[in-house]
Amino acid sequence: MRTKTLKKNKVNVNTLGCAKNIFDSEVLMAQLKGNAFEVEHESGEKDAEIGIINTCGFIDNAKEQSINTILAWAREKQKGNVGKLMVTGCLSERYRPELEKDIPEVDAFFGTRELPRLLKTLKADYRQELVGERLLTTPHHYAYFKISEGCDRPCSFCAIPLMRGGHVSTPMEALVEHARKRVAGGTRELILIAQDLTYYGLDLYKQRMLPELLRRLSDVEGVDWIRLQYAFPSGFPLEVLDVMNERSNICRYLDMPLQHANTRILTSMRRGITREKTDALLETIRSRVPDIALRTTLICGYPGETAAEFDEMLQWVRMQRFQRLGVFQYSHEENTHAYGLTDDVSPREKKKRAEMIMEVQSEISMEHNRSLVGCETRVLVDRKEGNAYIGRTQWDSPEVDNEVVIPAGDHYLRIGDFVNVQITEADTYDLIALPLEADGSPAAR
Numbered sequence: 361m362r363t364k365t366l367k368k369n370k371v372n373v374n375t376l377g378c379a380k381n382i383f384d385s386e387v388l389m390a391q392l393k394g395n396a397f398e399v400e401h402e403s404g405e406k407d408a409e410i411g412i413i414n415t416c417g418f419i420d421n422a423k424e425q426s427i428n429t430i431l432a433w434a435r436e437k438q439k440g441n442v443g444k445l446m447v448t449g450c451l452s453e454r455y456r457p458e459l460e461k462d463i464p465e466v467d468a469f470f471g472t473r474e475l476p477r478l479l480k481t482l483k484a485d486y487r488q489e490l491v492g493e494r495l496l497t498t499p500h501h502y503a504y505f506k507i508s509e510g511c512d513r514p515c516s517f518c519a520i521p522l523m524r525g526g527h528v529s530t531p532m533e534a535l536v537e538h539a540r541k542r543v544a545g546g547t548r549e550l551i552l553i554a555q556d557l558t559y560y561g562l563d564l565y566k567q568r569m570l571p572e573l574l575r576r577l578s579d580v581e582g583v584d585w586i587r588l589q590y591a592f593p594s595g596f597p598l599e600v601l602d603v604m605n606e607r608s609n610i611c612r613y614l615d616m617p618l619q620h621a622n623t624r625i626l627t628s629m630r631r632g633i634t635r636e637k638t639d640a641l642l643e644t645i646r647s648r649v650p651d652i653a654l655r656t657t658l659i660c661g662y663p664g665e666t667a668a669e670f671d672e673m674l675q676w677v678r679m680q681r682f683q684r685l686g687v688f689q690y691s692h693e694e695n696t697h698a699y700g701l702t703d704d705v706s707p708r709e710k711k712k713r714a715e716m717i718m719e720v721q722s723e724i725s726m727e728h729n730r731s732l733v734g735c736e737t738r739v740l741v742d743r744k745e746g747n748a749y750i751g752r753t754q755w756d757s758p759e760v761d762n763e764v765v766i767p768a769g770d771h772y773l774r775i776g777d778f779v780n781v782q783i784t785e786a787d788t789y790d791l792i793a794l795p796l797e798a799d800g801s802p803a804a805r
Contacts, residue, residue, distance in 0.1 A: 377416025501776030653755035661710030
């Protein structure tokens with residue numbers, strides 16, 4: 361029962377999951393604002409007439425978080441703290457019938473490609489003139505930049521194609537225009553995202569066009585950094601490395617989820633690559649772009665993964681010395697190819713294996729960071745926390761990678777500006793630095 365007056369046409373959007381969901385929420389919010397709605401993102405105020413939850417359904421933990429969030433909002437609706445409750449995104453796409461049955465407090469569920477229907481339900485129009493517009497949830501100086509939707513890869517463990525559909529590239533001309541709009545709004549860093557960046561263009565142009573897209577985006581005046589996330593190793597277009605070397609505003613950074621090091625496991629995962637080919641690719645990347653930072657993600661506890669196969673991956677991590685690394689515990693997902701296999705590694709063992717990998721990676725990260733003490737580098741200032749500025753190097757993506765802590769002291773830095781610094785101290789995952797004066801000397805603390 362409603363106990364207070366809610367603001368008519370006020371919407372509170374909440375986003376769960378990856379950067380692709382953030383992008384989708386920003387597009388939704390721009391359309392709502394263009395239809396005269398008052399829009400907030402993850403506001404703590406309980407006065408919105410409409411709540412919209414953009415869910416994630418990738419793995420068990422993400423699904424649980426999404427369901428718990430929906431249930432929490434359903435309770436708020438019962439208390440009268442929200443009038444209408446809408447759910448969209450991956451979980452809604454994948455489990456709509458079950459969710460409609462189990463959580464009747466939700467007024468409507470929508471899939472990942474049903475933005476026009478969601479707007480129509482709210483008596484709003486899908487406005488073509490707003491295509492490419494977004495209401496950023498990130499600081500304005502960087503933005504996630506989605507170049508395609510969906511995925512055609514057959515990875516055995518992944519439910520993304522079930523939730524996002526097949527691969528669809530956004531035309532190059534549209535992306536360049538979107539980039540210009542972002543720069544006009546103050547964005548200096550574009551973080552390219554897709555389920556697989558390297559597949560870009562195959563559907564539209566019948567060839568891999570990521571290198572050409574990078575050149576065109578690099579030419580947009582005002583783009584200082586372009587960052588690549590989610591590149592698939594099999595069929596990786598090596599011309600991307602040439603473009604990195606040609607263009608100073610393309611970060612020497614590559615996020616390439618490799619998932620495992622054992623060939624038998626990679627074959628079962630249907631990754632289209634072997635351990636030997638993976639090692640050769642990594643050697644090629646590092647030899648052609650020597651200062652590149654490689655980020656990867658791995659899966660431990662895949663069905664049938666033996667202790668010896670896990671140990672091979674652990675020793676491989678020691679050998680490869682990735683600058684950035686994350687690890688997932690295998691999640692047994694319905695309707696995926698791997699769901700037909702026996703999920704025979706216990707949750708406890710999966711957790712143990714994940715912790716072992718991250719323990720090794722923390723040692724690698726500490727050694728790498730210590731080697732940077734005394735070096736000078738360029739940092740993008742993201743925010744201020746207390747008496748310190750927090751920034752990133754070109755080798756770090758927001759939210760998931762290292763940060764550079766710059767004591768505020770007597771100097772003033774503007775959020776969204778670049779500053780040259782000298783690294784003075786190192787922690788496992790963060791660096792301490794001082795800004796450099798015009799003559800190149802460190803500023804006083």
